[in-house]
Amino acid sequence: MIKMKYLMLQLTAVLVLAGCGNAQNNNRLEAGEDATAAAETSEAPPKETETKTILFFGNSLTAGYGLEPDQAFPALIQQRIDSLDLPYKVINAGVSGETTAGGKARIDWLLKQPVDIFVLELGANDGLRGISTEETYNNLKAIIEKVRSKNPEVEILLAGMQIPPSMGQKYTQQFREVYTRLAEEEQVVLIPFLLEGVAGDRDLNQGDGIHPTEEGHKILAENVWTVLEPVLQEEAAS
Structure with a gap:
């Protein structure tokens, strides 16, 4: 009888220990699953930020007439953007001698690609040629309408221009x-006046007195950046 009770006590102890072992194993499994899930979460690659496009559409001022491409103000804007690690790429679509009429005829081809921010810099050649201001207005308006029609969410910046009183x-x-x-x-x-601080300054313009030097383009870039930066911040916050 005593031996039977002893055997039963041993069996009970074994069952208790087995139960504790199973509980520990379950806890380890659950902990292991949690750790694996946490590791998978931490190792998951970050989502890539979509790169947006800023299109500078203009004449010789945008093209950087007389300078290397990386000295023109759109390239300087790209450098500023890169230094801040912002997800934007700049496209320089400047053509020397371009009028607003030429721009209106050319814009459709460029709109085959999506555009997030559109910087319109045209009109100076209209003014130098004495073209009707109403025609200039209508051409610029038509360009804006085409851009919006193709890219409804686009942000548009208009570079203001002035001409000498000789006209x-x-x-x-x-x-x-x-x-x-x-x-x-x-x-x-x-942008109130693209050439603010540059127009009329011989030291900041090339020999023709019209096209900015490398130093002049740095000032143009600053004039643009002052207006563009808040737009980029607003886009980033939305």
């Missing part, structure tokens, strides 16, 4: 108002 005070005033009028009516972001 007459009335024409000069009307020309300046083309840009302020468009900015208000079309709800685009206005």
Whole structure:
């Protein structure tokens, strides 16, 4: 009888120990699963940030006439963007001698690619040729409408331009108002005067007195960046 009780006590002890072992094994399995899940989460590759496009569409000022491509203000904007590690690539679509009419005819081809931010810099050649300010206004408006039609969410910046008073005070005033009028009516972001701080300064312009030097383009880049940076910050926050 005593021997039977002893055997039963041993059996009970074995079962208790087995139960503890199973519980420990289960705990280890659960802990292992949690650790594996955590490792998989931490090792999961980060999602790639989509690179957006900034298209600079203009004339010889955008093209960087007389300079190396990396000295023109759009390239300097790209350098600033890269230094801040922002997900934007700049495309320089400047063509020397371009008028607003030429730009209107050319824009459709460029809109085959998606555009997130569009910087419109045209009109100076219209002014130098004395083209009707109403024609300049209509051409610029048509370009803006085409860009929006193709890219409804696009942000548009308009580079304001002024011309010397040699064309007459009335024409000069009307020309300046083309840009302020468009900015208000079309709800685009206005760069008040692209050549601010450069126009008329011999040290900042090439021999023709029209096209900025390398140092002049640094100032143009700053004029653009002052207006562009808040747009980029707003895009990043949205």
